[in-house]
Amino acid sequence: MKSLYDRILKDGRNLGGGILKVDAFLNHQVDPQLMDECGRELARRFEAVEATKILTAEISGIAPALATALHMGLPLLYARRTKPITMPAQVIMTTAPSHTRGQMVELMISPEFLSQDDRILIVDDFLATGQTILGLARLGQTAGAQIVGVGAVIEKVFEGGREALAPLEVPVQALATIVDMSEGRIVLK
Amino acid sequence: MKSLYDRILKDGRNLGGGILKVDAFLNHQVDPQLMDECGRELARRFEAVEATKILTAEISGIAPALATALHMGLPLLYARRTKPITMPAQVIMTTAPSHTRGQMVELMISPEFLSQDDRILIVDDFLATGQTILGLARLGQTAGAQIVGVGAVIEKVFEGGREALAPLEVPVQALATIVDMSEGRIVLK
Numbered sequence: 001m002k003s004l005y006d007r008i009l010k011d012g013r014n015l016g017g018g019i020l021k022v023d024a025f026l027n028h029q030v031d032p033q034l035m036d037e038c039g040r041e042l043a044r045r046f047e048a049v050e051a052t053k054i055l056t057a058e059i060s061g062i063a064p065a066l067a068t069a070l071h072m073g074l075p076l077l078y079a080r081r082t083k084p085i086t087m088p089a090q091v092i093m094t095t096a097p098s099h100t101r102g103q104m105v106e107l108m109i110s111p112e113f114l115s116q117d118d119r120i121l122i123v124d125d126f127l128a129t130g131q132t133i134l135g136l137a138r139l140g141q142t143a144g145a146q147i148v149g150v151g152a153v154i155e156k157v158f159e160g161g162r163e164a165l166a167p168l169e170v171p172v173q174a175l176a177t178i179v180d181m182s183e184g185r186i187v188l189k
Numbered sequence: 190m191k192s193l194y195d196r197i198l199k200d201g202r203n204l205g206g207g208i209l210k211v212d213a214f215l216n217h218q219v220d221p222q223l224m225d226e227c228g229r230e231l232a233r234r235f236e237a238v239e240a241t242k243i244l245t246a247e248i249s250g251i252a253p254a255l256a257t258a259l260h261m262g263l264p265l266l267y268a269r270r271t272k273p274i275t276m277p278a279q280v281i282m283t284t285a286p287s288h289t290r291g292q293m294v295e296l297m298i299s300p301e302f303l304s305q306d307d308r309i310l311i312v313d314d315f316l317a318t319g320q321t322i323l324g325l326a327r328l329g330q331t332a333g334a335q336i337v338g339v340g341a342v343i344e345k346v347f348e349g350g351r352e353a354l355a356p357l358e359v360p361v362q363a364l365a366t367i368v369d370m371s372e373g374r375i376v377l378k
Contacts, residue, residue: 015274021275023276028266028273028299029264030255030258058247062219066251066256070225076219076221080248086208086211112213
């Protein structure tokens with residue numbers, strides 16, 4: 001997606017250690033037009049998987065996942081990291097290491113909103129190590145639902161997430177692919 | 190907004206203590222079409238305020254604020270509650286009591302994304318006590334920006350938020366207004 005590539009090169013910052021700062025348009029400040037375009041493109045790529053629900057993780061997955069959900073006409077479910085008082089006592093929970101927080105985080109969903117009939121498309125901002133996405137997949141599978149695809153806005157291929165997701169045996173799509181961030185570079189495929 | 194009123198009456202749950210559970214379409218599962226409609230309506234109501242940026246708080250403000258930002262063609266900035274490693278050392282920070290968490294939470298923004306020229310429209314999911322919105326207003330004002338309006342998806346008038354926001358001297362709009370939640374009721378105006 002050329003507009004996304006251009007934006008990453010213009011406003012993305014390589015903070016070192018494999019951390020790409022995209023706070024100007026994706027993770028703190030959000031460009032709604034760009035998100036809408038990302039959502040339309042992910043919807044197009046996953047048209048055939050017959051998803052019934054989009055699943056993401058709070059916080060920074062919400063914007064691209066909402067745009068995708070809108071273009072696919074599907075509900076969005078976002079896994080919570082802390083339990084609000086509106087959540088029932090019994091939740092489906094897992095843990096995953098957070099790349100940008102340097103610690104394990106909890107991911108939880110209410111069983112009210114997933115069923116055995118659901119076909120889940122996971123959408124997140126980044127595909128890096130794949131651990132958050134695998135956590136989301138576990139949540140969906142625990143609810144008895146089927147994972148049918150994984151879409152990410154930005155993939156960092158050198159962190160091996162695509163290999164980690166291989167056991168899911170679903171199509172994996174990224175709208176921008178970063179192949180090298182060594183020595184301060186941001187190299188897109 | 191009739192579709193929103195209907196949805197609150199159909200899927201909203203009064204959990205007691207003034208807590209309205211809207212996890213089915215706004216706070217955990219999100220209905221993108223309904224969000225889009227909310228965003229279009231807030232954009233219409235605030236057309237005249239000449240905003241330059243939408244400001245909300247993570248997490249549940251993001252969906253309605255993104256929809257509003259899309260319809261107004263403006264960037265969205267969401268205040269963070271915890272500091273990701275991509276944020277600079279110097280941030281603009283305040284604290285506000287969280288209604289659904291029963292504790293004080295931090296709200297912070299990076300000074301990179303607000304300037305003295307900005308005219309901020311604050312959008313959040315709920316207007317209850319108004320404390321989160323006042324916290325967002327403090328963040329904006331600390332950056333030297335001007336607050337020009339406050340929009341909420343659901344207002345609970347009996348919690349006094351509108352009075353709390355009066356010192357801001359800006360238009361305050363809510364798309365659904367709940368006037369009574371006593372004895373298990375959900376009474377919309």
